Amino acid sequence: MAYVKPKKRLGQHFLTDLSIAENIVSALTGAEHNANVLEIGPGTGVLSDFLIEKASIQKLVLLDLDKESIDFLEKKYEGKDAEIRFADFLREDLNTMFDGQSFSVIGNFPYNISSQIFFKVLDYKDQVDEVVCMLQKEVAVRIASREGNKDYGILSVLLQAYYDIDYLFTVPPTVFNPPPKVNSGVIKLKRNQVTDLGCDEKMFKRVVKAGFQMRRKTLRNAMKPLALPEEITAQEVFNKRAEQLSVDDFIALTKLVQDHV
Known part of the structure; x- marks a missing residue:
């Protein structure tokens, strides 16, 4: 099968450790009760391989901005039950993707747009009931930090208003192609019961x-x-x-x- 070259402009670092990939997918508990899952930036499908095997997922959307990855995935998963989309997550109308139903999000997020991804998740907080993702450790720690911590910031507050957040584990650079210059962190966001903050x-x-x-x-x-x-x-x-x-x-x-x- 053809090789996909990681592209620096897209912030691509492909995970190569299958056990870590399996642990990330296993953390997506929402897939056991939520029929809809969106993977952002599947790349060569290291997470997708495990997602496709989950019988509980009725609709799986693999969305990537890299045409080479899309072509690779279309060949790799020919005949498999997955919708593969060549699109920019930050520009997609997520309401139409799952016909207005709730869905879970998973992915190894590109470092350079991870904050933007979370701001978009907030825009669709009534549909996105769970997020499991890997991103730069510094950002992952910041999102999961509580008040009184030096890492606590804007994203911490805005996301924690609507999601319960757990920092799951750290991933070293050595399990990526190419290796990033920093550690990565895996976090889980689970939608809480808040529907109205009680303020504007x-x-x-x-x-x-x-x-x-x-x-x-x-x-x-x-x-x-x-x-x-x-x-x-x-x-x-x-x-x-x-x-x-x-x-x-x-x-x-x-x-x-x-x-x-």
Whole structure:
């Protein structure tokens, strides 16, 4: 079978360790009850091989932006029950992919667009009920970090508002072709029961981003661009830094300021 050359411009690092691939797929518990699974960036199909064997998956979509990978996968899985799409995940309308039904996401995410992938997952949080993925360890740790940790940031808060997140394990560079310069981390996101934050969602995102723009400063200084009245910023919470606030604290802060912006 033809060889697929990893492409630097696409951030491709193909996993070569089958036991790690099997562990990643095994972490996708949603596949046991969710008939729909989307794999982002299947490359040469190291995860896809195990996904195709899961009898519980009724619709599996393999989506890649690399035409060479798509051609490779179409030959490899000819006659198999998988839909192979040549498309850009960041531009896809995910509502139509599974006819509006919920689905799980899995993949070895390209390092260079992993944050963008998660922001899109948030846009479809009512459909995406689980994500299992491998990405740069630094980003994986950040997403799973809790308040009070130096790695805690914007993505931590926004994702943890809607997902329970676990850091599963670390993967060394030696099991990739080509080897990346950093370690990778595998994380799992499971949709929680939150359907309404109880505050304006757009303002919540704005408050979180503003708070972390100058993370070493107090919220009083970090949120000056919001031009909040002094009677609001005089409150005790504004003496804290963004990394000290939990998701619930940020929701409470949003409720406090949303009528004054």
